[in-house]
Amino acid sequence: MTAQPLIALVGNPNAGKSALFNALTGARQKLGNYPGVTVERKSGRVSLSDGRPAELVDLPGTYSLTPTSPDEEVTRDVVIGKQQGERLPDALVLVVDATNLENHLRFALEVLDLGLPSVVVLNMVDLAARDGLELSPEALSEALGVPVVSTVAVRKRGLDHLLHELTTLIGTGAIALRPHTRDLSFTQRRARAHDLARTTIVRETASRRLTQSVDRIALHPVFGPLVLLGLLFLMFQGVYAWSEAPIAMIEGWAEELGNLATSLTSEGYFRSFLVDGVINGVGSVVVFLPQILILFFFILMLEATGYMTRAAFLMDGLMAKVGLSGRAFIPLLSSFACAVPGIMATRSISDPKDRLTTILIAPLMTCSARLPVYAVIIGAFIPARSVGPGIGLQGLVLFCLYLGGIIGAMLVALLLRRTVTKGQSAGLLMEMPKYQWPRWQDIVLGLWQRAVIFLKRAGGIIFVSTIVLWVLLSFPKPPAGSDTSPVDYSAAGRIAHVLNVVMEPIGFNRDISLALVPAMAAREVAVSALATTYSIDAGDDEEKLEHSLGDRLKNNWSLPTALAFLVWFVFAPQCISTIAVTRRETNGWKWPAFMVGYLFLIAYVAAGITYWTAVAAGL
Amino acid sequence: MHLHQLPLGQPAYIDRIAWDRLSPGEAQRLREFGVEEGASVEALHRAGLFGRGALACRIGRMTVAMRHVHADAIHVRTGAEDLPRPIPAAASGIASPSPEQAPSLS
Numbered sequence: 001m002t003a004q005p006l007i008a009l010v011g012n013p014n015a016g017k018s019a020l021f022n023a024l025t026g027a028r029q030k031l032g033n034y035p036g037v038t039v040e041r042k043s044g045r046v047s048l049s050d051g052r053p054a055e056l057v058d059l060p061g062t063y064s065l066t067p068t069s070p071d072e073e074v075t076r077d078v079v080i081g082k083q084q085g086e087r088l089p090d091a092l093v094l095v096v097d098a099t100n101l102e103n104h105l106r107f108a109l110e111v112l113d114l115g116l117p118s119v120v121v122l123n124m125v126d127l128a129a130r131d132g133l134e135l136s137p138e139a140l141s142e143a144l145g146v147p148v149v150s151t152v153a154v155r156k157r158g159l160d161h162l163l164h165e166l167t168t169l170i171g172t173g174a175i176a177l178r179p180h181t182r183d184l185s186f187t188q189r190r191a192r193a194h195d196l197a198r199t200t201i202v203r204e205t206a207s208r209r210l211t212q213s214v215d216r217i218a219l220h221p222v223f224g225p226l227v228l229l230g231l232l233f234l235m236f237q238g239v240y241a242w243s244e245a246p247i248a249m250i251e252g253w254a255e256e257l258g259n260l261a262t263s264l265t266s267e268g269y270f271r272s273f274l275v276d277g278v279i280n281g282v283g284s285v286v287v288f289l290p291q292i293l294i295l296f297f298f299i300l301m302l303e304a305t306g307y308m309t310r311a312a313f314l315m316d317g318l319m320a321k322v323g324l325s326g327r328a329f330i331p332l333l334s335s336f337a338c339a340v341p342g343i344m345a346t347r348s349i350s351d352p353k354d355r356l357t358t359i360l361i362a363p364l365m366t367c368s369a370r371l372p373v374y375a376v377i378i379g380a381f382i383p384a385r386s387v388g389p390g391i392g393l394q395g396l397v398l399f400c401l402y403l404g405g406i407i408g409a410m411l412v413a414l415l416l417r418r419t420v421t422k423g424q425s426a427g428l429l430m431e432m433p434k435y436q437w438p439r440w441q442d443i444v445l446g447l448w449q450r451a452v453i454f455l456k457r458a459g460g461i462i463f464v465s466t467i468v469l470w471v472l473l474s475f476p477k478p479p480a481g482s483d484t485s486p487v488d489y490s491a492a493g494r495i496a497h498v499l500n501v502v503m504e505p506i507g508f509n510r511d512i513s514l515a516l517v518p519a520m521a522a523r524e525v526a527v528s529a530l531a532t533t534y535s536i537d538a539g540d541d542e543e544k545l546e547h548s549l550g551d552r553l554k555n556n557w558s559l560p561t562a563l564a565f566l567v568w569f570v571f572a573p574q575c576i577s578t579i580a581v582t583r584r585e586t587n588g589w590k591w592p593a594f595m596v597g598y599l600f601l602i603a604y605v606a607a608g609i610t611y612w613t614a615v616a617a618g619l
Numbered sequence: 620m621h622l623h624q625l626p627l628g629q630p631a632y633i634d635r636i637a638w639d640r641l642s643p644g645e646a647q648r649l650r651e652f653g654v655e656e657g658a659s660v661e662a663l664h665r666a667g668l669f670g671r672g673a674l675a676c677r678i679g680r681m682t683v684a685m686r687h688v689h690a691d692a693i694h695v696r697t698g699a700e701d702l703p704r705p706i707p708a709a710a711s712g713i714a715s716p717s718p719e720q721a722p723s724l725s
Contacts, residue, residue: 219675434682
């Protein structure tokens with residue numbers, strides 16, 4: 001065999017598979033897709049004890065080999081060698097939660113019966129010790145006839161031992177496996193798992209159950225929702241409060257880069273293109289990286305600590321009222337970071353109508369791409385004053401925008417469940433994992449992956465649309481001595497004039513209409529588009545050029561216009577990636593078309609109402 | 620009594636499950652979570668101040684969240700006098716787990 005040996009990680013959800021995968025592969029990971037299905041393939045390289053490289057693949061978690069979702073189907077097909085685009089693994093690592101042996105060993109037995117060379121990993125032995133369980137991996141190994149290794153993936157404990165066992169396994173080829181439970185019924189296999197667990201657990205002492213103590217508060221009918229609300233509020237305040245210094249730093253770099261480019265180029269189109277187009281446009285978006293990373297930090301922490309399922313539990317009552325499954329809460333909360341992974345996460349919802357409704361409302365959750373837009377407008381129009389101890393007005397407005405998206409989503413879900421996605425809701429059935437303090441390297445790795453994706457977007461979509469916009473804004477030039485501003489005279493200005501006929505009634509001006517067109521690619525492009533527009537509009541007027549984007553907006557927009565613009569972005573489906581992923585997940589254009597249509601309609605009406613109300617109130 | 624009637628914090632055993640009242644998918648998931656006759660169970664938390672919020676319960680060593688409709692299909696009993704047989708071995712008629720005996724099971 002010329003290819004590297006393939007090792008697959010198999011296990012129940014919450015067995016700590018991903019932590020083990022991260023601990024074994026470090027940053028040497030490759031994300032892809034299995035052909036024909038929209039299931040993510042996560043692979044990485046490991047070095048075996050004898051120095052040979054091997055490919056490690058992290059299979060989706062499942063409770064049995066009887067799949068209930070496309071993800072679980074992939075896991076089954078890989079381990080039986082039927083998955084297109086994946087060869088049969090040379091060895092399996094069966095990851096078992098040491099604190100939940102009875103349950104996880106049942107699935108391990110099912111997989112062991114396939115007869116592939118396997119190592120069983122008793123993961124999270126530290127949590128088992130915390131629960132007062134003393135385990136004997138040797139006893140389990142003897143009973144199963146396969147090597148058993150104890151690990152604490154999040155602390156990188158036991159990895160060398162695991163790699164050593166894998167090296168032996170792969171070196172000697174398939175080892176003789178005793179048939180265990182083949183042909184047994186589910187219940188009989190489960191009984192065998194119970195027996196095995198009793199063999200493995202040497203001693204069990206009553207102990208302090210941390211998870212239960214925390215849950216007494218976190219799931220309390222009164223304090224639970226308060227804690228959740230507090231965490232969400234802290235998250236949105238943190239996005240503002242902690243990002244100031246790094247933002248100022250990035251702004252400083254962009255300015256220096258602009259000055260450098262100005263000094264190195266001579267006056268003319270190239271300088272304008274480089275400084276106004278590229279540096280100003282891309283810089284105005286990259287500056288939001290700190291805020292996006294802070295948001296992702298919170299979401300990754302909520303997931304990794306095990307709190308996310310608690311939030312789903314608390315929210316289930318509300319979700320049920322609008323006809324959704326409590327499970328929908330996890331994809332929806334992920335959509336706060338980005339609707340694309342959020343929509344992909346709906347695959348865990350087995351009921352098709354529940355899932356479709358969740359997909360259709362996911363873009364209403366305020367994603368991180370809206371942050372640049374919100375931040376620039378809020379920074380310009382909402383005074384940075386305190387409205388109470390620890391509560392800033394700007395953070396409060398941001399919180400309200402998030403809340404607006406959530407309330408909108410709930411109302412839309414309610415409506416959809418009574419019309420286009422009519423039917424019974426499938427409900428909530430989920431495991432609640434034990435609380436765990438995540439390994440900080442895993443969080444850093446997650447943040448790094450998000451930062452790379454964001455910067456690639458800034459370098460790709462945003463860069464290209466900024467350039468196209470710069471070209472459209474710069475040509476044709478007004479004849480010398482003309483009163484018309486360069487922007488009004490340009491091709492983009494003329495397009496905006498036409499669009500403005502529709503947008504003017506809701507308080508939008510030419511610049512907004514202009515920014516909305518390239519922002520179809522991605523929301524944050526609106527900011528770079530505005531930056532480029534005002535930069536070109538300023539021309540060589542040095543006094544104007546000194547103004548920041550915020551100051552320029554303040555001079556050109558009224559408060560009602562700014563508010564209407566904010567509300568527009570709560571609802572408008574300005575994101576090509578979301579539309580594309582919806583098409584992929586719903587297998588056609590019908591639902592993405594429906595989604596885009598209804599969201600634009602709501603955006604227009606809501607922005608209009610905001611504008612007219614604000615004008616009537618004399619703001 | 621039904622699982623949703625079980626007072627919080629009182630250990631009990633699953634007596635009977637009305638599988639016919641659950642969809643095949645729900646029944647499979649509950650089985651995978653360890654819901655079966657004889658399993659130990661304890662209601663831990665109820666979400667929502669009023670009415671029928673989700674229920675978090677311990678089944679074996681696992682904490683599982685479910686809705687009222689699922690808890691309604693699970694009958695439980697408390698009290699030491701009529702503790703059901705422990706699930707393993709006896710319930711399934713499988714002999715003790717010595718490695719030598721295991722192969723004969725298949």
